[in-house]
Amino acid sequence: MGRFLREWVRGRVLVVVVALLGIQLGSLVAPAYACGCGAMIPGAHESVGVGREESVVRWDGRQEQIVMSLTVDGDADRAAWIMPVPHRATVKLGDPELFTQLxxxxxxxxxDRYHFWPDDGDWPLGDGDSAAAPAPGAAAPxxxxxxxxxxLGPFDVARLTATDPAALxxxxDANGFVMPPRLQDALQPYVNRHWEYVAVRLAPDTAGAPLSGTLDPLHLTFASTRPVYPMRLSRLARTxxxxGLYVLAAHRMQTRSxxxxxxxxxxxxxxxxTTWGPxxxxxxxxxxxxxxGQEFPHxxxxxxxxELRRASSDAPYQQVVHEDHLRTVAGxxxxxxxxVGTLAVLVAAAVAFAVRRSRSPQPAHTGVR
Structure with a gap:
């Protein structure tokens, strides 16, 4: 029985080790492609992901501007980023202070909001300590x-046209990056609509260091009679x-769906x-x-x-965060x-009643023998 148990345990350990090795190898051959507005493409056998994206869309009825700030992480030291645009775009570096102001x-x-009865975290229900939580590339095929x-800074920017996703x-590939086959299919709707593309090759300031943190913003400008924020390619993301989308327009805006x-x-x-700054x-x-704000779990x-459109009204709105506090008197x-006061009053009333009753004259009892 003991020998059988030892062999069974060794077999289970081997299965677990093989599974872990499979997962590790899978992470090497299946890089992560993620970007809320385009597609981040790492080099071979590397991964890069966009955990957070903040973008500004500014539209005046004729022209659209998009300023993007991406926070990335991964083990890639170089990556390419592709974004479709409906018309020819100009590109420049954005001002990081813009997002600080926003x-x-x-x-x-x-x-502040006060409550009378103790809540979670208040004594005696808790301890009362609750913390708030570029060199030019190869010739175009x-x-x-x-x-x-x-x-532009750490970015090598190319503005492209394409009649076939395979050509992209x-x-x-000629410029050192491999596009996954799934991206070709995702680009087809843009090719059919004759959109153009902004391709960006980026690398960290320190050679060999992985891409990590918030990248410098990029500022795109192009003609547009209808404001749109490209998102289709982000379906390739694996996480x-x-x-976070800021929209500047003449009126309050909303997404169509x-x-x-x-x-x-x-x-x-x-x-x-504000009257100053970017x-x-x-x-x-x-x-x-x-x-x-929007989340994409899948x-x-x-x-x-x-697609962005005017909201039904320009009613202002601002989130309110309430800080809950237990109401106190002198701490x-x-x-x-x-x-305690109620109990004291009840005890005093009971004592007074008992004293009064003890001092009341007792009625005389007479009886016939």
Missing amino acids: RTATAPVHR QGVGVVGRQK DHWL PQSL AIGGDRPRVTYAGRVD LAELAKGAPYLTAI PSSISGDH IPAWLLTV
Whole structure:
């Protein structure tokens, strides 16, 4: 029996080891492709993911501007990023201060809220200590047109046209990056609609260091009669995606649909009142700011791009975060004083009643023998 048990244990351990090796090898041959607005393409046998994306869409009725800030992580030291655009785009570096101003402008309002009875974390239900939580690349293959090539900080930016997704694959391959076959299929709808593409090759400042952290923002500008935020390619992501989208327009804006993600939620709506910095400059002619948040638990369900439209009203909105506090008097919980005081009154009344009863004259008892 003991020998059988030892052999069974060794067999189970071997199965677990083989499974872990399989997972590790799978991570080497299946890099992660993730980007809420395009497709992040790492080098061979490497992975890179976009955990958070913040983007600004500014639309004045004729022209659209998109400023993107991506937070990435992975083991890739180089990666390519592809974004479709409906018309020819110009590209420049964005100002990181823009997102600092946006976060400040759209931050929730914190208000104190008091409760009488103890809640979770309050004594005696808890301990009362609750913490808040580039060198030019190879020549373009037939079917790809290179409209322009420029070096912007850590980015090597190419503006492309393509009549075949496979041609984009060849172009990326010639420049040192391999496009996954699934991306070719995802690009087909854009090819059918004659969109163009912004291809970005990026690398960290330190040679050999993995891409990690928040990248410098990129600022795209192109003609557009209808505001759109490209999202279709993000269906290739292998992990849940989070999108933070700021929209600057003449009025409050909303998305037409959820495009396969959780319901988009408005976290802020109101007119821009700042008069300085990159936010004030970008908001000229489009002074109404709408902040939209959305989660994509299953990116493969993403069905298209985010089309934006005017909301039914320009009603302002700002999130309110309540800070709950137990009501106290001189540092003592009010409920405790109330309970103790009530008990004291009841005890005093009982004592008074007993004393009064003991002092009452007792009636005389007579009897006949």
